[in-house]
Amino acid sequence: DEDDMSENDILYYCRECDVLLKCSDNMFVAPFYGCTSTIPLLIVTEFIPNGSLYQTLRKGLPSGERLDGSQKTIIAMGIADAMRMIHEKGAIHRNLKSGNILLDDKLFPRVTDFGLSRFLEEGNSSSFLMTQSVGSPHWMAPEQFESSDYTNKIDVYAYGLLLWEMLTGKTPFDKYKGAQLAIAVCQKNERPHVPSDTPSALKSLIKSCWDRDPDNRPTFDEIFKKIS
Numbered sequence: 001d002e003d004d005m006s007e008n009d010i011l012y013y014c015r016e017c018d019v020l021l022k023c024s025d026n027m028f029v030a031p032f033y034g035c036t037s038t039i040p041l042l043i044v045t046e047f048i049p050n051g052s053l054y055q056t057l058r059k060g061l062p063s064g065e066r067l068d069g070s071q072k073t074i075i076a077m078g079i080a081d082a083m084r085m086i087h088e089k090g091a092i093h094r095n096l097k098s099g100n101i102l103l104d105d106k107l108f109p110r111v112t113d114f115g116l117s118r119f120l121e122e123g124n125s126s127s128f129l130m131t132q133s134v135g136s137p138h139w140m141a142p143e144q145f146e147s148s149d150y151t152n153k154i155d156v157y158a159y160g161l162l163l164w165e166m167l168t169g170k171t172p173f174d175k176y177k178g179a180q181l182a183i184a185v186c187q188k189n190e191r192p193h194v195p196s197d198t199p200s201a202l203k204s205l206i207k208s209c210w211d212r213d214p215d216n217r218p219t220f221d222e223i224f225k226k227i228s
Helices: 008-021 053-059 069-088 153-168 178-187 200-209 221-225
Strands: 032-035 043-045 101-103 110-111
Touching: 008 032, 008 069, 053 101, 053 153, 053 200, 069 101, 069 110, 069 153, 069 221, 153 200, 153 221, 200 221
Parallel strands: none
Antiparallel strands: 032 043, 101 110
16 A cells, blocks of 8 residues: 555665665575566565575474574575675675575575665775664674664674574574663673584684674675685
């Protein structure tokens, strides 16, 4: 209904179309087939049959199977490959989380939901002045809560939490809500407990991704090479 559409709704729709148009040539990004320019606003994409990574980690696949270690590794690599391309194109996702990763018929990941994405300022490939806190709080980097300058490294922080989520099947910071979450992440520098049996290289990668200092977080190109 046109009367129910806010300016922000239309803005997010246009952003999503823009990012998908420029970034969906990567096999790990949801393919973009087209969109409508009139109400109802629709994005046409491929049907991706196995639901979200969020659902799969908690309830299994529609077949009832659970992801094994090799499948999770391929998913982690695919997301990193998609994100390094997205960053190379000058975009920042701003809402990377397991609920926005769909699994196709081969259980390959497809990054979706670019409504909150932005392209970085022309001539500046790493930073963008953002004054509004956006995204899903449980996957948000400290600098997003603080509504200060932040870079595309917020996506790397979210990726670290996503890796932890694949290890544990849990939602990060699930005991916190609202202001409690911001205080825990920003002021107390809390991070989820990494299981003790996690391989040391993976544990190191996760912790580097969610480092308090964005400059200490790796790029997605570095992440992809480490995993591969």
